Amino acid sequence: MNPRGWSLTTALIASVVALFAVVTLLTGAATVLVMRQQLVQQIDEEITRSAAPVADADGPAWQNPCSPERRGPADSALVACFADGLAAGYVADRGELRSLTPDQLDALESVDTRRRPTTVDVEGVGDHRVVSVRSENGTQVVIGESLDRATNATRALLTILAATSIAGLAATGFIGSWLIRRGLLPLRRVAATAERVSHQRLDAGEVALAERVPEQDTDPRTEVGQVGLAINSMLDNVAGALQARQRSESRVRRFVADASHELRTPLASIRGYAELSRREREPVPESVRHGLTRIESESLRMQGLVEDLLLLARLDDGRPLQREPVDLTMLAVTAVGDLQAASPDHHWRLDLPDEPVEVVGDADRLRQVLVNLLGNARRHTPEGTTVTTALRADSDQVTLTVADDGPGIPAQLQPEAFERFTRGDDSRNRAGGSTGLGLSIVRSVTEAHGGSVELRSEPGSTVFTVRLPAPRP
Known part of the structure; x- marks a missing residue:
């Protein structure tokens, strides 16, 4: 699609840059989504492995696994326990362990216990990927890991992709512009030939239509070469028509000049005899006198026409005037x-x-x-x-x-x-x-x-x- 008023070069450069931008955007979005999904999957595997022994635990060792002093299973970043109406837990926040607040525990208690990881927004500490299991002694244990690792990696990747995309767009615009302009040089030469022909005066006179598209731009295997061949064929046809027109005009001018030259003498004779007849001393009938007067008048007018035609024919032939x-x-x-x-x-x-x-x-x-x-x-x-x-x-x-x-x-x-x-x-x-x-x-x-x-x-x-x-x- 070429917007109105845009040159072909501008349209092609804009198309290449736009295509690069769309491909980069789609590729970057897919890369970010896949990477974040992989990171989340890794977190899910970690918390699932940490929750496996908890489901089978029984006895005093797990009576209080959610105390910060005892650190829960696999030293997880977040552990919460719920049993007999009691709730306790801790979270690792900026390298320090601190107990969970009642509001935070309420948000974790509703987590499904079917061992399927889910994302929970824990107030005050951010998003966590958590899984809930129930141990043999009836304790519900929620184990989770923060999503900061995935979030930070995603942001870093987005920053890298944005920087590389901007650099890529600039490089694509510059290199693409150079390549496109270089590729369109043959078309520019063809257009230059057509423009030179358009400035020639072809309406009259002898025309030497020698302009042709260079041979290097007439390769029939390329689109530009096909255009060049078509223009050369058209110019050959036009040159032939102009030569035929010139020969026809030359014959007409020669005929007009020769006819005008040859008519001067008989016209002068007609005028002279008419004037001489009017001067005859013998009585001349009035009708005859009127006819002779008309002959003399028309011969004068015809002589003027012949002189004008002869002058135009000489000027057309380029005969020099006095200086x-x-x-x-x-x-x-x-x-x-x-x-x-x-x-x-x-x-x-x-x-x-x-x-x-x-x-x-x-x-x-x-x-x-x-x-x-x-x-x-x-x-x-x-x-x-x-x-x-x-x-x-x-x-x-x-x-x-x-x-x-x-x-x-x-x-x-x-x-x-x-x-x-x-x-x-x-x-x-x-x-x-x-x-x-x-x-x-x-x-x-x-x-x-x-x-x-x-x-x-x-x-x-x-x-x-x-x-x-x-x-x-």
């Missing part, structure tokens, strides 16, 4: 100015420090991060919403926040907000919606710069926070 000083303050001013002109129904605010804020990175990609965040606020908030762009810098990082007081992002959508093709609207209509790639580009570009992005949203307050490493002096 040059970028003035984030100027990027924020320019981006907010463009959005203010494009969407005057929103209130656009800037919260910038007095000094310019710079980072090292790719200016075009960082501009895209800012534009995507501002565009997201524009598309998903009603007219009159205030959108605030703020910059802060310290010695370790630069923080860019885009906050709005709109209706907020639904709680069930927030965990997937930065996933690809996650949209705020459930419809497939793209007239007023988005491709669902804007926030995923924000995260990919930010992480490519060694930073992070997070979202905090509730009704009336939505804040996107981008953190980038501060430039080193």
Whole structure:
């Protein structure tokens, strides 16, 4: 049984110590009881032997065997005689003989005369083991021995057992702890391997799952070895699945990159021909002009989607970005100015420090991060919403926040907000919606710069926070 919250080591040590304590207690109790029984039996044999000649005695020699001056049979520790209404006796108390009192004699007179030893508590002198016999001349003689000998031996044995038991418990706890911890070392190594695997990121990218349980801990003849073998088999299976997933993702990324690259040219051609057709001097029917306008608009939207997909594919492949000083303050001013002109129904605010804020990175990609965040606020908030762009810098990082007081992002959508093709609207209509790639580009570009992005949203307050490493002096 393993109490809740206890480690296996603690539970095993506690079990061993408890088992030792129970066995020691039972063994000690049995030893004490058996030894006391043997001592009492020895006393019974002594008083029985002393009483044997008394039963056969007759004549003047035994007229007063209970007088202290004459000492009774076998010099017993206690002798009492009862005859013709008279009673006398003595007891050896601390090496001296003294006569028994009337109360003590009354306690002894009621002893059964069938020669079976019994224990009597004699007032003033303690427990005695006594036997009563009747002699030939009719005298009842009670002969006894004190139980102090058995009691003292029992106490001494209890003291020795208690001391040895305490020492044994301490030794069992110490040695048992060492042995158990040593025996569980293979299990700890297996757990350490599993813990290292649990800390690896397996959800994306190329994964090299090289961790395995050491061969010394995979002996199938032991329980720990069986666990180690099972974990290694599981890791082999997981590694194979991860490699298959990686190959599949690589093929998908390659396809997306190749398809995006190949689509750029025909899309540009479609857009160019549509624009050229609209500029034709000859009269063009209004329906045809409207169709060409729609072709040009959709080709622009598709071209943007292709460019986003191509960018994500390149970032997934780990292609390096440009590394040059970028003035984030100027990027924020320019981006907010463009959005203010494009969407005057929103209130656009800037919260910038007095000094310019710079980072090292790719200016075009960082501009895209800012534009995507501002565009997201524009598309998903009603007219009159205030959108605030703020910059802060310290010695370790630069923080860019885009906050709005709109209706907020639904709680069930927030965990997937930065996933690809996650949209705020459930419809497939793209007239007023988005491709669902804007926030995923924000995260990919930010992480490519060694930073992070997070979202905090509730009704009336939505804040996107981008953190980038501060430039080193």
